Amino acid sequence: MSADPKALYQEVILDHNRKPRNYGELDHPSHHAEGVNPLCGDHIHVALDLAGDTIKRIAFHGESCAICKASASMMTVAVKGKSAIEAKTLIHEFVDMATGRIAAKDGPHIGRLAVFSGISELPMRVKCAILPWHTLQAAFNAEPSASTEAEADPMHAPLGDA
Amino acid sequence: MSNTPAVTTPPAFDVARIRADFPILGLTVAGKPLVYLDNAASSQMPQPVIDRLVRYQTTEHANIHRAVHYLSETATTAYEAARARLQRFINAREAREVIFTSGTTEGINLVMHGWGRKNINAGDEIILTVLEHHSNIVPWQMLATEKGAILRVVPINDAGELLVDEYEALFNERTRLVSVGHVSNALGSINPVKQMIAFAHARGVPVLVDGAQAAPHLAVDVQDLDCDFYAFSGHKMCGPTGIGILYGRAALLEAMQPFKGGGDMIHTVTFEKTTYNTIPNKFEAGTPPIAAAIGLGAAVDYLCGIGMPAIAAHEHELLRYATEHLSALPGVHLIGTAQDKAAVLSFAVQGIHPHDVGTLLNQEGVAVRTGHHCAQPLMARLGVVATSRASFAFYNTLADVDALVAGIRSVQKVFA
Numbered sequence: 001m002s003a004d005p006k007a008l009y010q011e012v013i014l015d016h017n018r019k020p021r022n023y024g025e026l027d028h029p030s031h032h033a034e035g036v037n038p039l040c041g042d043h044i045h046v047a048l049d050l051a052g053d054t055i056k057r058i059a060f061h062g063e064s065c066a067i068c069k070a071s072a073s074m075m076t077v078a079v080k081g082k083s084a085i086e087a088k089t090l091i092h093e094f095v096d097m098a099t100g101r102i103a104a105k106d107g108p109h110i111g112r113l114a115v116f117s118g119i120s121e122l123p124m125r126v127k128c129a130i131l132p133w134h135t136l137q138a139a140f141n142a143e144p145s146a147s148t149e150a151e152a153d154p155m156h157a158p159l160g161d162a
Numbered sequence: 163m164s165n166t167p168a169v170t171t172p173p174a175f176d177v178a179r180i181r182a183d184f185p186i187l188g189l190t191v192a193g194k195p196l197v198y199l200d201n202a203a204s205s206q207m208p209q210p211v212i213d214r215l216v217r218y219q220t221t222e223h224a225n226i227h228r229a230v231h232y233l234s235e236t237a238t239t240a241y242e243a244a245r246a247r248l249q250r251f252i253n254a255r256e257a258r259e260v261i262f263t264s265g266t267t268e269g270i271n272l273v274m275h276g277w278g279r280k281n282i283n284a285g286d287e288i289i290l291t292v293l294e295h296h297s298n299i300v301p302w303q304m305l306a307t308e309k310g311a312i313l314r315v316v317p318i319n320d321a322g323e324l325l326v327d328e329y330e331a332l333f334n335e336r337t338r339l340v341s342v343g344h345v346s347n348a349l350g351s352i353n354p355v356k357q358m359i360a361f362a363h364a365r366g367v368p369v370l371v372d373g374a375q376a377a378p379h380l381a382v383d384v385q386d387l388d389c390d391f392y393a394f395s396g397h398k399m400c401g402p403t404g405i406g407i408l409y410g411r412a413a414l415l416e417a418m419q420p421f422k423g424g425g426d427m428i429h430t431v432t433f434e435k436t437t438y439n440t441i442p443n444k445f446e447a448g449t450p451p452i453a454a455a456i457g458l459g460a461a462v463d464y465l466c467g468i469g470m471p472a473i474a475a476h477e478h479e480l481l482r483y484a485t486e487h488l489s490a491l492p493g494v495h496l497i498g499t500a501q502d503k504a505a506v507l508s509f510a511v512q513g514i515h516p517h518d519v520g521t522l523l524n525q526e527g528v529a530v531r532t533g534h535h536c537a538q539p540l541m542a543r544l545g546v547v548a549t550s551r552a553s554f555a556f557y558n559t560l561a562d563v564d565a566l567v568a569g570i571r572s573v574q575k576v577f578a
Contacts, residue, residue, distance in 0.1 A: 009522065009576050040517050040533055041547035063547060065515035066577070125521060 008118040009066070012074075017066040022076035026059045035062075035135030035146040037127050042068045046076075046135045053083045060135075065128050067119065072132035074113055084140060091133045098129045175472045181557050183208040183464075194527030197565040202347050202375055202506055202553030203531050204397045207461075211400055214460035218453050225449055227426055241452050244459025245442070251462045252392065253383040254409050261408045261415070261442045262455050266374040267297040269393030269408035270341070272445060273370055274301040276418035277391075278339065284310035286338040289362075291316040291324055292543050293346040293353070296536040298372045302341060312336075318543065322349040322498035329358060333365055340369040344376035348535040348551065349498025350481075350506030352376075356387050363388065368414065374398055377407075378555070379477055379504050381470040384409050396454065401461035405454035408445070415441045422447040473556040480554045481505040484563045491570060497549050505554035508535075511570060514577050516550040522576055523550075526569035 026032075029047035036043050044062030048055050058080050060072045075094075079087040086109070093107035100120030104110050119129045131146070138146035181187050186206045189196040198206060218240065224233035226241050242257070249257045263269045278301075282288065288302050292315050299313075306313050314337075316329040340362045345352050359369045368390035376382060378399035384392050391414070396405040410418075420427055420438055424447035429437040438444045465473065484507050488494055493512040511519050520532035531551045534541045541547060552566055 009518070014577065041541075042517075043547070065517040067518065122521065125517065128517060 012115050013070040016070035016073040020073040022059045024059050031139040033135050033138035035131045037131050042131050046139050067128040068131050071129045075132050091137050094133050095130050175476050191527045192525050197528040197562045199552040200529045200531045201555040205400050205555050208464050210464050211457050211460045215457045218456050240456045244455045247459040247462045253385050258441045259412050261445045262450050263406045263408050265395040265406035266393045271301050272421040273391050274305050275421045278305045282309050282311050282338050286311045287314050287336045289314045289332050289340045295347050321500050322351045323500045324353050337367050343372040345504045347375045348537040350504040351500035352502040359388050396458040401458035402454040404451045405458050420444050424448045476556050477505040483560050487567045508549040508551045516548040519550045519573050522573040523569045528569040
């Protein structure tokens with residue numbers, strides 16, 4: 001039997017859904033990408049400014065389910081002020097946790113993001129949680145758009161080099 | 163079942179007895195009894211159909227239309243008997259007008275390739291509606307791109323009803339085909355196809371009806387509708403997946419190009435020339451899903467045993483009851499409120515994305531579909547990216563509606 005989704009919809013996720021952090025747009029960001037999950041219609045934009053190697057500012061906006069929005073919100077909080085290398089390491093850890101490749105405790109940087117560990121038990125919803133992270137990766141790679149489908153789908157293909 | 167007059171179904175219709183025929187309805191999901199409300203996507207299979215499949219595979223299977231041995235003869239007889247059952251089910255004039263396909267999608271693609279590529283040319287127009295499923299849009303778009311033809315789209319009002327005046331205004335001397343859904347998969351709207359067909363025929367334009375959502379719920383009579391093509395799927399009407407029907411008027415089918423080449427669709431083959439078999443075999447190249455076709459025949463027997471009018475009446479009662487109770491829920495908004503409607507309820511829960519609704523309803527054992535329902539142009543017209551959809555079958559009960567309503571309340575509680 002799959003995990004209890006109510007355990008997933010816990011207060012921290014519901015709170016980030018209600019009051020998303022870093023929500024909005026940036027003027028003239030140094031990096032930007034758009035992420036789409038064509039099957040369910042989740043659609044978000046992630047924009048950030050790198051000052052040297054440091055993520056100075058980051059914002060997201062879009063139309064999505066609670067899991068996707070909370071994941072995006074917590075992602076921006078987690079990577080703000082971090083280096084691009086640290087952010088890319090976290091992207092890999094998060095995607096590995098969300099897809100069940102590693103346990104939350106085996107991701108040294110996962111921290112509070114462990115609230116999403118239950119998503120690996122809900123295969124139809126994994127894409128919702130990883131879309132923001134995939135979009136952030138696309139922004140770093142200077143790709144205009146990310147998708148959770150086909151070859152761009154991290155469920156089927158590894159992410160590009162971090 | 164309840165005996166309260168307001169919620170009874172006709173006495174001849176015993177939903178408890180019917181449910182006992184469907185082993186899967188006895189499942190528990192997340193520790194709760196399964197409440198299966200995703201019938202527009204695929205329906206469940208009753209024991210008599212399962213038994214028929216088992217009997218076929220156990221005692222009757224061989225390839226059809228080929229060998230002279232006992233099993234091949236038995237399989238061929240059963241396969242053709244299934245075709246005859248389907249013929250009666252839709253009241254086609256002749257069995258050869260009933261082609262086994264893999265489903266509605268293949269039926270529409272067959273007409274696109276076999277009829278459309280021969281008869282549609284640059285500048286010609288095809289009329290569709292904004293309610294269509296992608297499977298009744300994309301094939302025509304492919305044809306239009308190939309030929310330089312034009313798609314014209316009938317709009318709807320906010321209730322999800324086709325604007326028949328606008329439909330009639332789309333006709334001109336370049337109109338070559340109308341392809342319209344009988345019942346909308348996303349909203350449940352029942353389209354006035356008989357009236358639309360009469361209008362098209364008065365202008366010499368043939369009509370294809372996508373009956374995927376109608377055949378399981380209404381008594382379909384292709385002669386009364388006077389449609390030229392009617393496509394539907396087995397798995398939405400208690401049959402197996404991978405089988406469906408394309409009805410076509412014999413004269414049209416005979417004049418059409420084959421869709422797929424291969425065995426069984428030929429009369430003679432040399433390397434210089436192939437002559438094609440007669441209909442329906444011309445369109446059934448290769449070994450068909452024999453078991454699935456026979457299973458669909460059994461499904462039709464099962465449905466007819468209950469009676470399509472009784473099925474429609476029970477589902478109408480489910481629709482009435484569900485509409486009343488969902489409308490009464492604060493924060494729930496019904497999408498698609500056509501006067502003439504099948505038992506499909508698309509809805510939005512204020513402030514909660516459909517995918518969150520779907521995941522949390524599943525936790526209550528309630529299976530609904532969430533998403534764009536393969537009708538993205540319709541979602542764009544309605545100004546939403548996705549909806550939640552509860553779609554009913556004759557084996558659903560008023561208690562299932564109550565479980566849905568309680569489930570939505572519990573979803574709202576999580577997000578409160």
